[in-house]
Amino acid sequence: MYIIEGNDILxxxxxxxxxDVDCVRLAxxxxxxxxxxxxxxxxxxxxxxSLLQKPNTGYITFKGKKVLPGEQIKIRRKMAVVFQESLLLDTSVLNNVMTGLKIRGIDHSAALKTAQYWLERFKVSHLSNRWAKAISGGEAQRVSLARAFAMEPEVMFLDEPFSNLDAPTREELLDELSEVLxxxxxxxxxxxxxxxxxxxLADNAMAxxxxxxxxxxxxKEIFSNPVNEALSKFVGAKKRRKWRI
Ligand SMILES: Nc1ncnc2c1ncn2[C@@H]1O[C@H](COP(=O)(O)OP(=O)(O)OP(=O)(O)O)[C@@H](O)[C@H]1O
Ligand SMILES: [Mg+2]
Known part of the structure; x- marks a missing residue:
């Protein structure tokens, strides 16, 4: 079953x-x-x-049904997005994770329990009372992931969540994210x-x-059999660099 399909997107x-994407499907x-x-x-x-931007043409289906104008907000609630920049609110780390839950009408003690669970899972529970604007980039990405997973979305969108992190932090977070996914x-x-x-991380990929x-x-298939020269160069760049070291 496909949860989300994009059709004739321009x-x-x-x-x-x-x-310009004719068909993209998330199983x-x-x-x-x-x-x-x-x-x-x-x-x-x-x-x-993720219904944050309307395409010029084309449509999205959610669980097989076309998303109609006016339904976006309702369906958006089933999704969470983590961006490259963590976009945390100007409050404590704990409040950052609890706020979305409270907006959904979850009572304080249940929201607190869920927030604590996810902060723990992403190894940042010790930062709960810290001001979110004053934590490091790596910590902020962990908090963003905790906040997104706390919402228990049906679909998780991750836009380069590791690209601002140093190599060891990235490796560690990749392992943790893989386990959570x-x-x-x-x-x-x-x-x-x-x-x-x-x-x-991925089962399937689109280049x-x-x-x-x-x-x-x-x-692995894209890596071993890239369809064209440009893609071959792109996926091979890292491999070549490693050889030179
Ligand atoms: N609102 C906009 N107005 C003008 N150009 C835009 C707009 N949004 C995106 N673009 C252009 O569309 C192209 C695709 O942008 P997009 O941000 O989707 O790329 P990306 O693959 O995510 O890139 P990156 O790896 O740098 O994040 C870029 O050339 C970008 O400059
Ligand atoms: Mg981008």
Missing amino acids: VQVRDHRIL KGKVFAVIGPNGSGKSTLLRVL HSTGVTTFFVSHDFEEVAF LMDGKPVQEAPP
Whole structure:
């Protein structure tokens, strides 16, 4: 079953076509990655599928039903998004995780319990009373992930959540996220320009170039058989660099 499908999606800014995707489908419980160079349209596709941006043409289906105008807010509540910049609120770490739960009408003690659980799970419970604006980038990404998972979304959207982190922090968080994704089984849309991350986390991946999908396959398949020279160069860049060291 597909939780989300995007059909005939076209996004155009003035006369520039920035996204042109006939079909993208997120299978229930799977991690679907979009990989591509800077400016290839990955974040735009994430915003369109998470109903944050309306495409010029095309439509989204949620659990097989077309999302109609006026239904976006209701369906958005079933989704959570983590961006590259953590976008935490100007309050304590704990409040950052609790606020969304309270807005949903969850009472204080249940919200507190859930928030504490997720802060613990992402190893930042010791920061609960700290001001969210004064924690490190790596800590802030952990808090953002805790906040997103606390909402128990049916679909999780992750837009390059690791790209601002140093290598050891990134490795550690990748392991933890992988464990959480597998144990919760949440359907995930993961954007990255790092092929190693994609290969580690995703069941299936779409390579996007200049707004267009060029290949959709399990990451290993894209890595071993990239469809064209540009993609081959892109997925191979890291491999070559390693050889030179
Ligand atoms: N509102 C906008 N107005 C003009 N151009 C835009 C707008 N939004 C996106 N673009 C352009 O569309 C292209 C795709 O942008 P997008 O942010 O989706 O790429 P991306 O693959 O996420 O890139 P990155 O890896 O750098 O995050 C870029 O060339 C970008 O400049
Ligand atoms: Mg982006």
